[in-house]
Amino acid sequence: MIRRALARVFANIDPALGGIVSLLLLTGMLVMYSATYDQPGRFVDQARNFGVAFLVMWVAAQVPPQTLLRLAVPVYLVGVGLLLAVFLFGVRKKGATRWLNVGVTTIQPSEIMKIAMPLMIAWYFHKHETLVRVRDFAAAGVLLLVPVGLIAKQPDLGTAILVFAAGVYVMFFAGLSWRLIIPAVLFGVAAAAAVVSFEERICQPEVAWPGFKDYQKHRICTLLDPASDPLGKGFHTIQSTIAVGSGGITGKGWLKGTQTHLEFIPERHTDFIFAVYAEEFGLLGILVLLLLYCLLIGRGLVIAANAPTYFSRLLAGAITMIFFTYAFVNMGMVSGILPVVGVPLPLVSYGGTALVTLFLGIGMLMSIQKHRKLVQT
């Protein structure tokens, strides 16, 4: 009886995905324990966050993709509406207007867009499935850029990048022409190379970068030469690089990271938690973590490959790639190859909101996997 009841409760939980996620969570709790040695409350908080997020995942796994298809437009419109509300009368904290006061609490509508965006773009292509034309990509581009623009203006570069990437992934899976992708990638690489090689000249204070705010330029220049700003953001990069490097092959051992425990790593339980991990578990630990992320992404891509409808294929592919983007941007930033933007390490960093968003995505992947046969018959 009980077994059957349990089996029904967990019927929609994909065991492979569930297993990988659990391993990542365990790793996360391990690091969190070390990173918050002086604030034990945080550890308990994060355990509670996991509980909430898990519930969200379970609920999302019950929702069939057809319902998601129907929810796509309203969720997107609500998301954009809230972003506009933030733009008009948002709450300003620490130099950015990201929050909206809804009486009982403040919410951060840009977080909703991380899920609403792939839903919407996937819905759009699904509607035009019979014949996807170039102008559909243009239309999808507009759907994408309006909220991304609003988020970037807050300013919240990290979230803007994630939301933008989510939309682009859908377009990519919908068949965006290589003739557009390849030049864009080449241009990006060339621009990065140019910035790196001409750093000394273009990072002079009197040189203004078109389209960039001063602080954004400052962040990129700090990445190239952390020593130029040892009291500000450069400090993060210098110290996290030392933490990672001094971990060596095997790491210093759990709870034994000196950088961590002497408080040299800033934001060590949130965006820079990977530095704690790298210091304590070394290259071997990192490879294990990378492997876990590869498995997670691999499983997601397989689910996308098996998905029955155009909509669910695009959605599954994009959600999977969002996980990749989170992981890559965060690890890149901690190891000093990407600028410092506020992107957490998925399933490991402290923070309830990001965790809920990620688990929502996982729940949706599970739902797509479970409902594949129902639609095919």
Add this chain to the structure above:
Amino acid sequence: MPGAGATELKNAEEEIRAFHLRLVAAGLLVLACFALLAVRFFYLQVANYDEYQAAAEENRISILPIPPSRGLITDRNGVVLARNFSAYTLEITPSKVADLDATIEELAKIVEVQPRDRRRFQKLLAESRTFDSLPIRTRLTDEEVARFAAHRWRFRGVDIKARLFRQYPLGEVAAHVVGYIGRISQKDQEMLEERELAANYKGSEHIGKIGIEQSYERELHGITGSEQVEVDAGGRAVRTLSRTPPVAGNNLVLTIDIELQRIAEEALGDRKGAVVAIDPMTGELLAFASRPAFDPNLFVDGIDTANWDALNGSPDKPLLNRPLRGAYPPGSTYKPFMALAALNAGKRRPEQTISDPGYFMFGNHRFRDDKVGGHGVVDMVKSIVVSCDTYYYLLANDMGVDTIARQMAPFGFGSLTGIDIEGETAGVLPSTWWKAKRFRRPEQQKWYAGETISIGIGQGYNAYTPLQLAHATAIIAADGLVKTPRLVRHVHDVRTDARRAVELPITRDALGQPRPERLPFKPEHLAVIKRGLEGVPIAGTSARAFAGAGYVSAGKTGTAQVFSLKQNEKYDAKRVAAHLRDHAWYMAYAPADKPRIAVAVLVENGGFGAQSAAPIARMVFDYHLTGKRPDKPGQAPFIGKPDAASEDEDD
């Protein structure tokens, strides 16, 4: 149609194949990026392991900010108004201390720790991050420093630090101008982060809160330096490795003449009020007095509750910057501006006369002139000299409130003057559109023609700051030249010894128009107004206050009603409670032919302008123009009710 079905199927298959290809491409991207990361980690953790291992080992290397010393503030003659001194503080880093209370108890056995110090520490603790170093005691004596040094090994996370403290040597004098600094609050911190200045404030504990200290924070603060130090296991610096010195903040030279300021403040004495003195040719503020005042030194280390309650709760509002933020009806000082406005708008000619019966009838409401029986035949010059209310009741009625507003706005009435300290009040320049915007209910929004009448004599909705009145007076004195009032003469960069003037932005008047450099008054119009103003200290209401002055001045007294009289009631100062008594005004400039100073004086509840405000202006002019100090230092004399000869003048 089987053919079509097959194509569709084939299309679907092709589509899925294309999608799978994309999935593979995405997978490859993931692998490539992770490989790139792996290479980076190999580079950091294997190839350069030794270097980073060493760095972490010596980490132990800590980067400490070195706060710059704050710029000095002096008056125009170099008298120091704000300076720094160095003193030792005893500081605790809470994150490094296991039991804070026990540690403080132990410390109290070595150095004196007052309950007040503890309370302040607890307050700081609640506001700060645990790894900040927080003072438990400031200004240690040499003996206390020595005593703690002997016991230092017992106290992990407790240190003696040499800190710079701010001091305002003149105390209350010019306190409202100079302002004060205070500890950086949560709100300040957010503002700093917003402006990307947080890095430059690492190690800084204070920030300008009000006055010049606040508005010129950018100049005064300087650039924080940094020091790479080697620290021992307890986090104490043992050796300095490299050092980037801080750059001290710039010094500020104010436009204020502190002697004149002191005379103005003493002349106000224990009365509430304001004195603003401007050089009309440059806009430089020579004195900017607000009484009562406060001692800014109380705020530097965080003011204690008793002092704060005393200042904040006082009915005299010593924290209120009256010339900047107090808006009062200008009373009769408004008349010369009304007269110039009438000439400018073509509503009066100077020689046009009225016959004053002692009142003006509007409908069946009688607007009284102070002089029973009236002033007889009055032209424009006489209207100013004798301060004839009837003349201006009529004039206001002829012009209408909106024409008055359009003519008065260019003087800066009802708009920010653009002075270089924050918190200025715009006051109220009444007009039909102002009223429509100000009130909610339709019946309140309507302008009644009867309300226009008292606008003419500076009563009614009119409300301006002493700064605005001084500024407008300076414009008349300088024949229409508009100079934004300023408190900082120049910024002095100590390293290069360069002196740089401060550019103040152009402001907008109450109509939203940018202020011009010069108001285009006709010289013959200005001459009429000035003739009238010159008559006042000779034959008018301020004649007694200016008897025997060694220069020719021009001015106008004013009395602002705090409390409205019923139609047939007569004002009797003795019968009215002190806080409802009229405010006394005086606006003036001197010398009349080539003005070097323009003033506005306000004495709250001072009664007639001639009695308490004009004598203050006299003392200010005497010192500025002839160097003569008051015979009796201190509060300006109260000049009794004008004698019989001048009783026919209103005020």
